[in-house]
Amino acid sequence: MNRFHHELMCLMALLIIFYGCQRSDKLLEKIESPSKLINEANHRRDSQRLSPVHQELDLAKEIPVSREVLKTWVPEIVDDFQRTQLLSGHRAEAGIVAIQASYQHQTLPNQSIQLEILDGAGKNGALLLRAASERLELDIEEFSNGSKTRIYSRKEMRARETEIAEQNFTEIEFIDQNRFHYTLKGFGLTIDQLWGFCQSANFISN
Structure with missing residues (x-):
C-alpha cells in the first residue's frame, strides 16, 4: 500500500511538472526577448531624431x-x-x-x-x-x-x-x-x- 501510494505521488508530481512547463512555454511565447525590446526602443528613438523631409534643392x-x-x-x-x-x-x-x-x-x-x-x-x-x-x-x-x-x-x-x-x-x-x-x-x-x-x-x- 505504501509502495502504491508512493508511485501515485510520483505520477502526480510528474503531471504537475509537465503542466507547469507547458504553461511556462506559453507565457514565454508572449514575452518579447530583451534584445528585441531594446532594438525596437532604439528604432523609435532613431525615428524621432529623423528630420522632416526638406524641399530644398540638392546643391x-x-x-x-x-x-x-x-x-x-x-x-x-x-x-x-x-x-x-x-x-x-x-x-x-x-x-x-x-x-x-x-x-x-x-x-x-x-x-x-x-x-x-x-x-x-x-x-x-x-x-x-x-x-x-x-x-x-x-x-x-x-x-x-x-x-x-x-x-x-x-x-x-x-x-x-x-x-x-x-x-x-x-x-x-x-x-x-x-x-x-x-x-x-x-x-x-x-x-x-x-x-x-x-x-x-x-x-x-x-
Whole structure:
C-alpha cells in the first residue's frame, strides 16, 4: 500500500511538472526577448531624431554656374565705386566656382571694397556652403579687442557683420537664394554703407 501510494505521488508530481512547463512555454511565447525590446526602443528613438523631409534643392547634384555668368553679376560701376580688379578661377582647384572683385571710390582714396561671390552648387561648393550656413545660424553679438561681431536675421536671411573701429574695417557675410555665398570687406566704410553698396549692386533686394 505504501509502495502504491508512493508511485501515485510520483505520477502526480510528474503531471504537475509537465503542466507547469507547458504553461511556462506559453507565457514565454508572449514575452518579447530583451534584445528585441531594446532594438525596437532604439528604432523609435532613431525615428524621432529623423528630420522632416526638406524641399530644398540638392546643391551637391547641381551644376555650378559658369565663371563667365558669375562675372556679369559684378557691375563695373556701383554708385561712386569703380571696379578695379576682377578675378575668377581662384577656387577652381577645389572644384568651386567663385569670383573676386575690388572696388575703389572714385574721389575718396581711403574707401575701397573687396568682394567674393561663391556658388554653393557642386559637391565641394555644397560642403562649403553648409559650413557657412551652420555658422550663420548662430545668434551672436560679441565685443572683443576692439572688434564687434553680430550674427542675426536681416530681411529673411541670416547675416554676419564685423566691425573693427581702430582699423576702419567692416565686413558682411550672407547667403542669397540658399545658394550663393557673399563676403564683402569694406575699408573706410561703415556697415550701413557696405549694405548700401550691396543694394545698389543688386546683390540683395531693397
